[in-house]
Amino acid sequence: MRSILLQTICRFIIPFLLVLSVFLLLRGHNEPGGGFAGGLIAASSFALILLAFGKNEMKVAMRFDPKSIAGIGLVIAVLSGFPAFFIGEPYLKAIWFMLPTPLGPTKVGTPVIFDIGVYLVVIGITVSFLEDMDE
Amino acid sequence: MVTIEIFLIAGLILAALAQPIGRRLGSSFSLLATLVPLSAFVWGITSLQTLPIISSRPWVPSLGLDFSLRLDHLGLLFWLLISGIGTLIFIYAGAYMKPKELPRLLSILSVFMVAMLGIASAANAITLFLFWEITSITSFLLIGFKGEYENSRKSAVQALAVTGIGGLILLAGLILLGTENQTFEFAQWTSASPIAITLVAIGCMTKSAQFPFHFWLPNAMAAPTPVSAYLHSATMVKAGIFLLAKLSPLFGPQPALAWIGAITLVWASVLSLGERDLKRILAWSTVGALGLMVMLIGHGTKEAAEAVAYTILAHALYKGALFMTAGSIDHAMGTRDALQLGNLRRHIPTLALPAILASLSLAGIPIFAGFIKKELALAAFEPATGIPFLIAIIISAISGIIVAMTLTHRIFFQSQPEEAELHHAPTPGLWIPPLILAVLGLLVGAFCLPIGEHFIQYVAATIHGSEVKNHIALWHGFKLPLFLSIGAIVTGFILNPFWPRIRTSLENLPKTVTLEGSFRALNQLTNQTSVGITMFYERRSVRDHMILNFGAFLVILGVVAAQNPMTLALPNGPGILFHEVVLLLFAALAAIVVIFIPNRLGAVAVLGIVGVAMAITYVTFSAPDLALTQILIDVLTVVLFVLIFAKLPRFKDILTKNQKLTNATISIVFGSAMTLLMLAVLSAPQLPSINHYFAETSYTLGQGLNVVNVIIVDYRALDTMGEITVLCLAALGVHTLVRLKVKSGGQKQ
Amino acid sequence: MSVIFVVLIPLLMAALLVSLWNVPKGRKIIALIGSAAHALAGVWLLTTVIQSGAVAKNISGWIPPFGIEFRADIFSATLVALASFIGLCVTIYAHSNIDDERTNFGFHPLFFVLLGGISGAFVTADLFNMFVWFECILLSSFVLLGLGGEKKQLRGSLNYVIPNLFSSMLFLTGLGLIYGATGTLNMAQLAERTAQINPSTAALITVVFVTAFGLKAALFPFFSWLPNSYHTPPTAVAALFAGLLTKVGIYAIIRFVGTIAPTTAAAIIPILTIICVLTIVIGSIGALAHTNLRKILGYLLIGHIAFMLLGLIVPTQASMAAAYFYMLNHILVITCLFFFVGIIQWHTGQIDIRKIGGLQAKYPALAVGMAIPTLSLIGIPPFSGFWPKIGLLQAASETPLFFASIIFSSFLTLLAMAKVWMNIFWRAEVTETPEMPPCPTTKALPAYLLAAIILVISLFPAPIADLTNRAASEFAPYFQINRGDQ
């Protein structure tokens, strides 16, 4: 299974996949994509590493404990609903504001933050599955 | 008036205090405890002139339930019996029980007494039922008082089973009556449907040990004697009589009931001759007396009502005394086997007097209460129409003579080949209470007139529902009842010498004939059936259960579909294009192929193809987000499959042909049902969907162009939150399963 | 405060406890505080609803029916309050019942998600959202059931998982169908629209949902998962499952038929009656067959669960009120009994009644305490189980079959519990049991507390009866549609 060919392809493709996943996450609000799709793409790249190099490599590539990433994602998602309380709105009510970025002003809102949480959860969970299944 | 409640509460307080205080005071505690029943008794006598005593307070208003009490003459009769005999029983128990056991016994007995007083004074069906069930439970606890013996436990559960099912049937009857009359107050009941009457009557029959539910009572003799004397002769078993009597104005004469009573009377009178255990002899005799009462209530005439009223009183007096005496004999001699007892007048002379006095009453010898009871009963039936009932009474009278002779002449004055020796001489507490009752039996008989005029007459009026004249007298003249009485007495004395032979032949009756055997067989059958059904159901694989689940769902669906015929039409959606046909066919083919692939990885590969086909379907019908997610999930699923399959065995084809056929049938029917359900939905246009709102506001309010994504992270973000929580749980679960070491059942290390 | 908190608090607690994964010390205390907060939120919700009527709150600020709405009327608020209270009791009990190993594997977060899911399922006014909470309940219960990793737990797990997945599948299918027909997911709007679609289609969709929920509620013949799984997990988990899980299924059925699709009730009432009667009969029979205390209680649970649907079968307010009263009482009683079984297990190391004996002599307090829920379960007056039974019988007098089955079930319950009682309390000790340290307070406290509450309800049932009556009145449209004369 651990063919050189696969490993070589991986080296090329994985950075691309990771960038793509972030791209999908960020553009998700306006075009197909979003936290799920982005997270799954990222997770797929880790699955590739697992198949091509083995579990240890995947753990190294992951750097963090996947469960912590999932936990952080969940906490981010849950917390993204809280700002609404401060302006007397119901839980999870979206709040939008303009954020100046190097690429020009960008609209940022709690739904985006929520989506990032989803993204992290999906990555963390899927990698955790992979890790545990390959026991 | 709150007086009634005060006594009820006092009884409960006594029950609560029995354990802590009783343990310190020892057997003298029982004397202290008698204060409660004694005061209730005294109060009962003094309040004779102020009847009826009424009290009512709301309890559960929304159910229309009040806690209402009403003490009338019938109730007062019971009240006096319960409290009066209760007083004596408390004293008796103090002498009879071991000091260690006494507090617990008195505690349960007090609860029981409260419940009986409650029954006597209840004015509301639910209130009555409340107390009724408490008596069943306390009876269970008391019969099983010595629960370490298997016999006690069996008898206890038997009694509970019979009175328990009876209680529920009674409840059913009472509820029907309550629903029918729109109230649970007895006083306002005006109509009674036959079914309700039947249910109530069955309930009363179980409690009062009527044929064919009678067998629990002799077995209840496993209880300590104070309990037998109190519950199973004087009071609790009469609760059914009480309720029948209370409701008899509503129910009217019930010939069926009279017949049941007669059968019980004869059957029990005969079987009382087949026992050798004194308590069991008395228990059968009690069943007979209860049968007599039911017979009279069922008969329903004024004379019968009077006879019932008097019988309740007379029976309680002599039977209570006899039970206590039997218990004292047991206590003194270490046995209550009639065949091993003899010459008791030498060993325990103090017990001779109560035994003789009470037995004379039981035998129906003139001037004793038992005599008048019998006369009244005989007078209640017309010689022309009531011959079977008269015969029943005569038979019981004959049997009563023999029993009385056994209890006195045989054991006190004759000697036996194997005689038991004296263990301890009875203390006063063991012979004074029965003596008091026995003497009362004499007094009630000898001075019957005032009691009848001042009390029994009114009780009879309550039972019959209209005024009843007093017939109670020692001398009625040379009429039929007297001749019958004399005839019975003479026959009894003639038959008495043959008792041992009669006993042996009756003892050898097959168990099934005595119905107790049938009950045991029924009980066993129930147990076996339940175990059988349950094991049959439980010891099945998950596959069998799923077949049941799918099958049941399909059956329900089919039944409802048959009752509500569908009108199916072709959906008026877009026409199909060629490449879509190919795509769908391809997906269907792949799905079917998955079933038949024997190779694990091959199956997964084809499964992946199904997923891809799904993704293409999504993209064809304008769902790019779905397609993207589907394809990614598909890939990851395949990866997981590959990883997990490394640790699992290869596919095996272990289904038998029949099993395959079952699978195929169920799955095809299920699949078709689903298609039809979808068609049912699709053949009508969808009501205006709420999705137009998302289309209109997704950008203006939701700040996003991708409506699906806006729904996921904004409109329905809570769903998504739940969903990622589920994901986290799944990861936690997988992690847990991986890490936990499987232990082989049983003990944890 | 807002109604969202009854769901948010447990979920936050779960997140917090997950992040404390590697901090063994404080977890139990934090869990206790969290449970107490949840119970407070539940009580707050109930008092608010009682005082000022149903509370509705949309999530994400979108007006219903477009956004998700939480709506608590008395019917659901009482259940939430009760669930959160039971949750608190279980947390206390779990303090000594759940060992370190299980704590390390996340008992507490799972428990909180389960609690949050249950609360969410009770208060949500959106059908798909309910599905999500059901999945939360499902997954957390899967994992809780498997915690411990004993062989028989694994044996039971698959029996639990597969039927429940079937139920989820039906739920989702039903969602697709009902959304396809009505174009909405909001319960209030669904209630209007189910009357407008083809009645036959509506009836069939109801069958799909009722089957899905009926499986959760362990109705005949969908109950196979229950007896196979309830006897394996630790007491705290089993008590939580027994007390609440099946009731969520019952709640969903009542909510669906009573609120969402009342017009379809006529089509399914006959078949529902048969199902209920069979459930009652088979469950009670099963209880008689077993000697394992947990299994006996599990089967009795099945035998009693169908009573709670009488409010649908006989569409009157009185019957709904009685069924609801029964349900509330049953939650308390069955949880309490499971706690006591746990205490018995602590003392003797056994849960098989053939091997336990002599408890009355050794632990009289236990006998007194356990008598209360036992008598209530049987329905002996004046114990709390009796009050709703009067109403049930009155209501069921219209359907003789149901009437008879209530009597039958009560009788078998009586027999089964009498058998238990005689064996474990009266009989002399069967096997030598090693001296155990006295039962920890954290185990005894919730058991006796619940027993005390049951006793109070027994003697003063009027407030509960009023409450259930008001809760039942919330189904007035259902009664009107199906009876017409009210």
Place this chain on the structure above:
Amino acid sequence: MTELAVAILTGILFTTGVYLLLERTMIKFLIGLVLLGNATNLVVFTCSRLVRGAPPIIPKGEKILQPPFADPLGQALILTAIVISFGVLAFTMMLIRRTYDAIGSDDVEDLIEPLGQDLTEKESAP
């Protein structure tokens, strides 16, 4: 017509899924679950009506989505459902694997508790 065809496909997916769920080998459950997941998603998808070539994405520069458009709500529901069933599938996989480890067989008939097995367990000590 299209909807009919997809409904039939859904029925076939249900059929195959249920068939596999009624297998005796536990592993086949897993494949059955995937097929059933797909089938239920198709139910939701089809019942929210099929539309060609009109994804629910507002074109750049416009403010609202003009009909006809494919139902975004149905798609969002499916998206949620897909992910949930993925998680459930993973859990079930591991459960089946552990069960196999413990029992040593993948035949569900062997999962039935052996008769006479000691059903008691010890309450965990403090």
